[in-house]
Amino acid sequence: MKLARAKEPFHFYTRLSLTFLTGLKARTVTELAEHLKTAPESVVYQHTHRFLQAHQYLVPEPPNDFAYWVSDMVQDEKLGERLAAIDTVRFSSLEELKSALVKTIEEYLGGGVAPRTVPEGKEFHFMRAVRFSIPTRSVACDLAEFADCLRKVSISSLYLHVFEARLRPPLGVNDFSKWLDGQLGEGALARKVANLDPYAQTMEGLRSRILKMVEKRLKEGSHAAP
Amino acid sequence: MPHLEDYRPLVGADTVEELRLLGGFLAGKSVVHVNSTAVGGGVAEILSRMVPLLHELGMDTRWEVIKGGEDFYAATKRFHNALHGDVVEVGSKDYRVYESTVEENLPAIDLRADFVFVHDPQPAALVRARDGRGGHWIWRCHIDLSRPNPGVWAFFRPYVERYDACVFSAPPFAQRLPIPQALIAPAIDPLSDKNRDLGEEEIRSILERLQIPTDKTIVSQVSRFDRLKDPVGVIEAFQKAKPYVEARLVLVGGTADDDPEGAQVLSEVREKAAGDEDILVLCLPPTSHLEINAIQRASAVVLQKSIREGFGLTVTEALWKGKPVIAGAAGGIPLQIAHKHSGILTHTTDGAAYWLKRLLNEPEYAKKLGENGREQVRQNFLLTRHLRDYLLLFLFLDRGRADFIPLRSKEG
Numbered sequence: 001m002k003l004a005r006a007k008e009p010f011h012f013y014t015r016l017s018l019t020f021l022t023g024l025k026a027r028t029v030t031e032l033a034e035h036l037k038t039a040p041e042s043v044v045y046q047h048t049h050r051f052l053q054a055h056q057y058l059v060p061e062p063p064n065d066f067a068y069w070v071s072d073m074v075q076d077e078k079l080g081e082r083l084a085a086i087d088t089v090r091f092s093s094l095e096e097l098k099s100a101l102v103k104t105i106e107e108y109l110g111g112g113v114a115p116r117t118v119p120e121g122k123e124f125h126f127m128r129a130v131r132f133s134i135p136t137r138s139v140a141c142d143l144a145e146f147a148d149c150l151r152k153v154s155i156s157s158l159y160l161h162v163f164e165a166r167l168r169p170p171l172g173v174n175d176f177s178k179w180l181d182g183q184l185g186e187g188a189l190a191r192k193v194a195n196l197d198p199y200a201q202t203m204e205g206l207r208s209r210i211l212k213m214v215e216k217r218l219k220e221g222s223h224a225a226p
Numbered sequence: 227m228p229h230l231e232d233y234r235p236l237v238g239a240d241t242v243e244e245l246r247l248l249g250g251f252l253a254g255k256s257v258v259h260v261n262s263t264a265v266g267g268g269v270a271e272i273l274s275r276m277v278p279l280l281h282e283l284g285m286d287t288r289w290e291v292i293k294g295g296e297d298f299y300a301a302t303k304r305f306h307n308a309l310h311g312d313v314v315e316v317g318s319k320d321y322r323v324y325e326s327t328v329e330e331n332l333p334a335i336d337l338r339a340d341f342v343f344v345h346d347p348q349p350a351a352l353v354r355a356r357d358g359r360g361g362h363w364i365w366r367c368h369i370d371l372s373r374p375n376p377g378v379w380a381f382f383r384p385y386v387e388r389y390d391a392c393v394f395s396a397p398p399f400a401q402r403l404p405i406p407q408a409l410i411a412p413a414i415d416p417l418s419d420k421n422r423d424l425g426e427e428e429i430r431s432i433l434e435r436l437q438i439p440t441d442k443t444i445v446s447q448v449s450r451f452d453r454l455k456d457p458v459g460v461i462e463a464f465q466k467a468k469p470y471v472e473a474r475l476v477l478v479g480g481t482a483d484d485d486p487e488g489a490q491v492l493s494e495v496r497e498k499a500a501g502d503e504d505i506l507v508l509c510l511p512p513t514s515h516l517e518i519n520a521i522q523r524a525s526a527v528v529l530q531k532s533i534r535e536g537f538g539l540t541v542t543e544a545l546w547k548g549k550p551v552i553a554g555a556a557g558g559i560p561l562q563i564a565h566k567h568s569g570i571l572t573h574t575t576d577g578a579a580y581w582l583k584r585l586l587n588e589p590e591y592a593k594k595l596g597e598n599g600r601e602q603v604r605q606n607f608l609l610t611r612h613l614r615d616y617l618l619l620f621l622f623l624d625r626g627r628a629d630f631i632p633l634r635s636k637e638g
Contacts, residue, residue, distance in 0.1 A: 016244065018619060018622060019410075020406050021400035023401060023403065132631045133633065137243075152240070
């Protein structure tokens, strides 16, 4: 099989982040919503995306820091469930995600629920993530090279290209699908990768699923070749 | 000393590769670490492993130690306890001794570096020397600053504010400060003598040499003889549990150069343990890493009944060895232990006694706690993650301190 070569190779980057403390804390869900309203994107990222990345080895993944705190520390399971139902990776901007979180808390409090105060030591600490985008040595020009790279790169790299890519234009599209379609003409494979449900597996599981799809496509190609 | 490659089997190839990538952006930069003791205590241990790895990544790294007399260490011990939130008498003489000792050290310590990394309060005032000297200054606070004595914190705060950034080990330690506050948990080195795998024969021979009988189940606490580690409370908890279990308590400690209270606490501990043949109190030199490793590995349960704690690296060590740990819910310990999942958090002596009885009588549950604890440490508290966070902090300070820092290929 003669593999299609990309005009623009796929450069694998990796996403690392460092957490900074803001000194702000909440003892009730009312305070949580107040601070969240004025929080910059780096704070929203820390408690949603960074949280997901840090817990990627757990199945099912905990949804976000806010839901975890409300359920486990405030022990308000109803609101905790509603916050957990907010799907971090479906939002195409952090601002939209923040609005959804604030709206959920405010609607809940609007129902006349008296907010509980957590004891000392159980407060929610607002933190922000400083993100670093780092080029790796992995570069792919065709599907076989892409598979090779995919086997080697870190979980953080996979996270960047599959999840975080959705926050950049074109919004909602992961980097792999965009390149597979645009550079290699692999439209069907690109759609399959885009349709994977990130919540259904760990990041290692996701790596394995994408690899299987790519390997299957490589195999089909080799059978089709004369 | 181990090389980065030696960590690959434990942490994975991608983790090692990421460190090399980050190192590529910082190669040639210089770092000087400054603390108050070359041997003994968690900070010295971390630096002894971190400095060679920073070198390996191409950073010109030095480690300097501030020197002082007995009165300096007595004063800084009081500061340390007061910043931890203890009620301590701190007099104006303590501040004078502190400032004059730091002043005396200034000519002897070469602080010219791209990154000046100052650890804990003892050398914090060195920052007064930064006028006219380039480089980014970082203050690394290893202690629990969640409830500091207001007077002592008011003394240190102006010094801290002169740094470019500070580092805390746990979220509750954060302060309202005008400088960035990074959250970087410390970590253990899985390849050090204190943490590496040991064979059964090696463990047995070390215990024999230390004259620790193995006829009964061993329960241990490894910590400096320091009131904040509550060694007397450990003895009381053990004595409450003793009627229900066949066990021996081994209390292992030492004293560090910068801790003048140690001898006094050791004597109180010996007095409390006197006459109980199931309690062994061992005071070991600060280089007894293999011995501590063997004692932790030989233990059925490890205790760390701290009242105040910085991060609690002895807990990390015990978790890494797959041991069920009963620990005080202080400082960074709750970051490491999810109660009843990866260990036990206690608040009282009675609580420690209750869980000690329970874990010794339910070995299957104790085993599960130990397994979860080890995985938690593998994911979050090994030296490679600590090193990665330091490199990211250097890059943050060096590359404009923005919320998003893109690095380009040609730089690496």
